[in-house]
Structure formats: structure tokens, C-alpha cells
Amino acid sequence: MARRRKNVTIRDVAEDAGVSLQTVSRVINDGPNVRPHLRERVRASIKKMGYVPSLAAQRMSGSRSYILLAINDRERTLADWRERRGTDWVDQMLLGGVLTGAPHGYRMMVELIDTRSEHVERELGAAISALQPDGVILTPPHSENPLITALLEDRGIRFARIGSKARGPGIALTMGDEGAAALATRHLIELGHRRIAMIAGPEQYSLSGWRITGWRAALAEAGLRDEGLLARGDFGFESGLAAARALIARAPRPSAIIASSDQMALATLEAAREAGLAVPDDLSLISFDNTPIVRFTQPPLTAIDQPIAETVSRAVELLIARDEEAGAQGVIEVPAALVPRSSTAAPRAVDRA
Numbered sequence: 001m002a003r004r005r006k007n008v009t010i011r012d013v014a015e016d017a018g019v020s021l022q023t024v025s026r027v028i029n030d031g032p033n034v035r036p037h038l039r040e041r042v043r044a045s046i047k048k049m050g051y052v053p054s055l056a057a058q059r060m061s062g063s064r065s066y067i068l069l070a071i072n073d074r075e076r077t078l079a080d081w082r083e084r085r086g087t088d089w090v091d092q093m094l095l096g097g098v099l100t101g102a103p104h105g106y107r108m109m110v111e112l113i114d115t116r117s118e119h120v121e122r123e124l125g126a127a128i129s130a131l132q133p134d135g136v137i138l139t140p141p142h143s144e145n146p147l148i149t150a151l152l153e154d155r156g157i158r159f160a161r162i163g164s165k166a167r168g169p170g171i172a173l174t175m176g177d178e179g180a181a182a183l184a185t186r187h188l189i190e191l192g193h194r195r196i197a198m199i200a201g202p203e204q205y206s207l208s209g210w211r212i213t214g215w216r217a218a219l220a221e222a223g224l225r226d227e228g229l230l231a232r233g234d235f236g237f238e239s240g241l242a243a244a245r246a247l248i249a250r251a252p253r254p255s256a257i258i259a260s261s262d263q264m265a266l267a268t269l270e271a272a273r274e275a276g277l278a279v280p281d282d283l284s285l286i287s288f289d290n291t292p293i294v295r296f297t298q299p300p301l302t303a304i305d306q307p308i309a310e311t312v313s314r315a316v317e318l319l320i321a322r323d324e325e326a327g328a329q330g331v332i333e334v335p336a337a338l339v340p341r342s343s344t345a346a347p348r349a350v351d352r353a
Helices: 010-017 021-028 036-049 055-061 074-083 089-104 120-131 146-154 177-191 206-221 237-249 262-274 308-321
Strands: 067-073 107-113 135-138 158-162 171-174 196-200 230-232 256-259 284-289 302-305 337-339
Touching (some): 010 036, 067 074, 067 089, 067 308, 074 089, 074 107, 107 120, 120 146, 135 146, 146 158, 171 308, 177 196, 177 337, 196 237, 237 256, 237 262, 256 262
Parallel strands (some): 067 135, 158 171, 256 284
Antiparallel strands (some): 302 337
């Protein structure tokens, strides 16, 4: 019977390197006051023995917890999971956080908080007290909730605000929503579309307004009007279906629609089928998000690919570095990209008028 391999401990590393436990801890935590030759000796022992630092070992220095906490909206996230909608926002957050944090010994954890709850401060406060994270990443709409940002600031916890341009504490990052909407609109204009509608997200999300601004700016550049071409949803399927039906029923109807989420884009496909319209022959369609499902629709959807993983990765880098100037450098933008597929094409001649 094979013997189980003994787990390598911090004590084993210290004995192999001929140094104290405290010295190994300082090396693990990138601490000061370690002579270069001793630091290299400890690192060589860690590599040779295959030692993986535990959180307990990393915390011996007392300065860091080596935990980063990502806060996501409870209601929307649980609804997506229960209904198996195929969204991958949390997956992409974890991808960016894990890949960037792991080489530095950090763990990424996700906590669901209801931003509309009167207990939001208690819920978040309890999570922070239990986990003592070194940094927190806020996503919309939490990133613009003053109760949450004030609580983090009061507790001296560094945090990043994704989807927020507002002045205030924390590191503000966006995914270039305004530019992304303009990019999608210009793509349709280049194909020859003149009546380009948008299904925007809810007003409580600032990014909804940024996308409208980008859409309108691109239309104005081309000398096109936007009157009667804007509808709103809540990012969900049912709201997208109502918005798409209303747009398609207008006379003259739009020849193209930009939907601000994949769920609303799927709803637009359904509304088009109901109206006897073929995509893209009668109606071109562009989605935001680019979750896996849009590759398997009929036709596959042209989409704005939101750089969720890249944005979280950038936030993690700044939180780990503890760059005190990061929050004062203004909004950090990680631009989105357009992924062309089969749902966009030149409009029919009758739609060009």
C-alpha cells in the first residue's frame, strides 16, 4: 500500500532553508527586512518542496488577509442561476480574479448582497467582519450605492467600483459602454442602416445612460435621427420582448435594433419571428454581453463583448498593489469589442429610404 505523501508545511520550508518561521513568512508576504540571499534561499526551498502557502501562513505577518471579495447583486444573480439563463457574469469575474490573484497568493470570493435591502449595511458589514478582505470589487448597481461605498471607506478597506464614473472613494473602472454602443451603431451604419433603434437598460444603472449617449452620438455623426427609436427594459427577457414588440410595431419600423443585454436580444429574436420578420434579412440585431448562448441562436448574434474578466483583472492588480494613487487617476476604461456574426447584414433596398 502506497504511503500518503506528507503535506509540506511552512516549518518544513524553514528547516530546509535553515531560517526561522518568521523569515519564511516575510518572504511569502513580500515583507521587508529579509536579506536578498536569504529570500532567494527560501524561494528555492519553496519551489523544490512544492510548498503552497496556506492562508494561515500568509496571515502570520498580520498585514494582509489574502482574500479579495467581489460583491454581486443577489436578486439578479439568484434569478439567473435558478432559471439557468446562461449568463456568465460571475464566471468571468472569477476568471479575471483567480488568474490575476492566484500568482500572488490571493483568493477571490463572491458575496451576494441585495442593494435595495434596508439591511444592506448589516449584510455587507457581516461579510467584511467574517472575511476581513484586503480589497472589495463592486459591480453595478452596488458600485454606485453610497451606503456601500461609505461603509467600505469608513472601515478603511480598498475597493474598486466597476461601472461607475462618479467622483468619490475607490477605484472607478468602466467597460467603455459609451464607446461600445457607438461601435455597434457605426457597424450598422456602415452596412447601410438608417433607422437604428436601441433597447436600453433600466435608468438605475448609469451604464444604460452611457450606452444611449454613445448610440445617439454615432447617429448624429451620420446625420441620422433617433426620435421614436428608443425603448427600455430591465435587462430581462420579458421586458425586452415588450420593448422589441413596441419598436417593431412603429411605422416606419427600424431596420436594426441594438439590445442592451443578451436576454433582451433573445427576446427581440422572438418578437421578430412573431411579426414574420427574418433576421438579418428584415431586421439586423446586435446584443450586449456576448454570453455563450448568443453563439448558438439562429442566427448567431453579432454582439458587444464586454471585457468582464479583463476589467476585474485590472481591479485586482490595483488592489493587490495597494496603489494609493490609483483612485485619484480618474476613471480607468477597459474597452469592449464588437464580435460580428450572422445577425447583421445590409438592409433591403426598401429600408434604406
